[in-house]
Amino acid sequence: MYVDVAVCLPLSRTFVYKAEEQLESGSRVLVPFRKREIEGFVIGSRNEAPDIEIHPITRVIDSSPLLRPEIFELCRWISKYYVSPLGEVLKAALPPGISARHIGRGGQGGRPLVPLHSGVQGTRGRPPCPPRPVLTSDQSRALDAIRTVTGFQTILLHGVTGSGKTEVYMRAAEDFLAADKSTLILVPEIGLTPQLTEWFSDRFPGKTAILHSSLTKRQRIDEWLRIYAGEAPIVIGTRSAVFAPLENLGLIVVDEEHETSYKQEEIPRYHARDTAVMRAKLAQAAAVLGSATPSMESFHNAESDKYRHVALTTRVEDRALPNVEIINMREEYAAAGKQVIFSQRLLQGLAARLERREQAMILLNRRGYAAFLLCRRCGFTFQCSSCSVALTYHRTIDKLLCHYCGLARRPQARCPECDSEYIHYVGEGTERLEAELMKIYPDARIGRVDRDTMRHMRDFERVLGGFRNGDIDILVGTQMIAKGHDFPRVTLVGVIGADAPLAMPDFRAAERTFQLLTQVAGRSGRGREPGEVVIQSYFPDHYTFQLAVTQRFEDFYARESRYRKGMFYPPFTALAGIMVTDRDPARAAALAREVGEFLDSVRSKTVRILGPAPAPLERIKKVHRHQLLIKSASRATLHHMLEKLQAYVEEKKIGGTRVIIDVDPVSLL
Ligand SMILES: [Zn+2]
Ligand SMILES: [Zn+2]
Numbered sequence: 001m002y003v004d005v006a007v008c009l010p011l012s013r014t015f016v017y018k019a020e021e022q023l024e025s026g027s028r029v030l031v032p033f034r035k036r037e038i039e040g041f042v043i044g045s046r047n048e049a050p051d052i053e054i055h056p057i058t059r060v061i062d063s064s065p066l067l068r069p070e071i072f073e074l075c076r077w078i079s080k081y082y083v084s085p086l087g088e089v090l091k092a093a094l095p096p097g098i099s100a101r102h103i104g105r106g107g108q109g110g111r112p113l114v115p116l117h118s119g120v121q122g123t124r125g126r127p128p129c130p131p132r133p134v135l136t137s138d139q140s141r142a143l144d145a146i147r148t149v150t151g152f153q154t155i156l157l158h159g160v161t162g163s164g165k166t167e168v169y170m171r172a173a174e175d176f177l178a179a180d181k182s183t184l185i186l187v188p189e190i191g192l193t194p195q196l197t198e199w200f201s202d203r204f205p206g207k208t209a210i211l212h213s214s215l216t217k218r219q220r221i222d223e224w225l226r227i228y229a230g231e232a233p234i235v236i237g238t239r240s241a242v243f244a245p246l247e248n249l250g251l252i253v254v255d256e257e258h259e260t261s262y263k264q265e266e267i268p269r270y271h272a273r274d275t276a277v278m279r280a281k282l283a284q285a286a287a288v289l290g291s292a293t294p295s296m297e298s299f300h301n302a303e304s305d306k307y308r309h310v311a312l313t314t315r316v317e318d319r320a321l322p323n324v325e326i327i328n329m330r331e332e333y334a335a336a337g338k339q340v341i342f343s344q345r346l347l348q349g350l351a352a353r354l355e356r357r358e359q360a361m362i363l364l365n366r367r368g369y370a371a372f373l374l375c376r377r378c379g380f381t382f383q384c385s386s387c388s389v390a391l392t393y394h395r396t397i398d399k400l401l402c403h404y405c406g407l408a409r410r411p412q413a414r415c416p417e418c419d420s421e422y423i424h425y426v427g428e429g430t431e432r433l434e435a436e437l438m439k440i441y442p443d444a445r446i447g448r449v450d451r452d453t454m455r456h457m458r459d460f461e462r463v464l465g466g467f468r469n470g471d472i473d474i475l476v477g478t479q480m481i482a483k484g485h486d487f488p489r490v491t492l493v494g495v496i497g498a499d500a501p502l503a504m505p506d507f508r509a510a511e512r513t514f515q516l517l518t519q520v521a522g523r524s525g526r527g528r529e530p531g532e533v534v535i536q537s538y539f540p541d542h543y544t545f546q547l548a549v550t551q552r553f554e555d556f557y558a559r560e561s562r563y564r565k566g567m568f569y570p571p572f573t574a575l576a577g578i579m580v581t582d583r584d585p586a587r588a589a590a591l592a593r594e595v596g597e598f599l600d601s602v603r604s605k606t607v608r609i610l611g612p613a614p615a616p617l618e619r620i621k622k623v624h625r626h627q628l629l630i631k632s633a634s635r636a637t638l639h640h641m642l643e644k645l646q647a648y649v650e651e652k653k654i655g656g657t658r659v660i661i662d663v664d665p666v667s668l669l
Pocket of ligand 1: 375376377378379380415416417418419420
């Protein structure tokens, strides 16, 4: 017989090979391809030989497919929707290193994974799983909405921070389990939501599997096998867990659905949230998208009745939302006669917390000591030699680092351009913040959480555990501290440099800022004492800050919608980004022009094309990047154009890695 094979390469077309035996769709094979051997997936078969020379497959890797039919269908959808080669999508759906012989060995997985930290440091600082609390009326309503779903439906669970969404997820999972149905829970990053993972493991001992990128290859295979064998009907995992081989799927939860980490930024570029909704549809299951600050896309879907909107408007135990205050840093500058890091209001607040033995968190979304080094005489800045970004100064190691490629160099005392010694540190990072706080409050115990101090998951847990136990008074950190943690003694949250994300050349800048501010504000006042939030800004009148004070998402959505509609941006327009790359700047520009001309030749009148233009980050790791954006009122029209572009790129042998198609892009940098 003859089989159609999707090879694991950035190629959209399939190839025909001769097979000795009957092979099902989804079976993995090794095939000869352009003088080498490569893995591929059988996606169909035929009895008649096509009119060309056909090679036999080299070897069958898995004669019975490891991909369940539902996952295979899901992969086909991803390949089509995201204009991504099917072979690459199918490969991404399986854990690396797995093969059918693992299943042949009795279908047994390994032992259940022990939750991440309990083996490392015992139960110290670990929040206990809450007893099954009496549900608030909001929680009961949400649970009823999920319970009563028959067939496929998507629910946007829009709950203010601290409204107890996790308990709703656990109860719903319990119900589905009792009906012999499995549950899949997606989280943005496992390390950032350790509590959710632990609570589920505690509530459903032995029945929970965990899938994320920090597992070893072996652990990942073992967890996958436990799921495949039906031993773990509840799966918690990050992005790629959307492919978990669960059977009888009843419920998919996407927690913090607005998070950008759900989008995979390499081939295949799928969005795990939207893929999860499609998987629920294929399985006729309930999809629940949870967030305190839904994405514009999901809220738009709820508004247009594609999703059901279920709101949780009260915090558990009727705790009040924190009081948010915006500080105008221009006034602080005028009063102090110089640039200051901390406003008077924040300093007073911190002193009061130390006095009362309460806790505070300070968020600054930039690591390192100084954003860049500037020569005050000639304006020289130290730039990365491989990327078009300034190097960040890290004082502990006394090095200038590139946050994109990792390049490290020693700072110089004198300017390499004009030899002056007026080298100035500009823009503070978390390392500087920690140092300054130690100077101001020498007796305070200060902790810091960012990618520099958190090399391992256990570092993260150690600091957070210490904070939870009251061993730390002030916790300084990047957005890593903004996520779902529950610290009842935190009554003050300060946000420094809140303007920075608004300056990003990205149409989602305001949305991201609003989300971050709301999330971090939600960390305050989760215990008995009411919370306070101080946001420092140089543009306090910007609508994002004004609406962050009220924390009323609907108002923000209405305001932001006007801008998106006016500028033809999602969720009111279908958007795709095309990134053209080359190590040579002239070749990158020429190829971008060629792609632009091609798109122009195949576009319909209703489609807008922006660019080509150099990307905001024009160079990363010595690769030059040019960008085009395609906006279309009709998704089908956009799709049609992208497929033509894909065919053009393959026909011209330009290479799928030099012209990158990104459907529904989340980052335009
Ligand atoms: Zn200089
Ligand atoms: Zn670099």
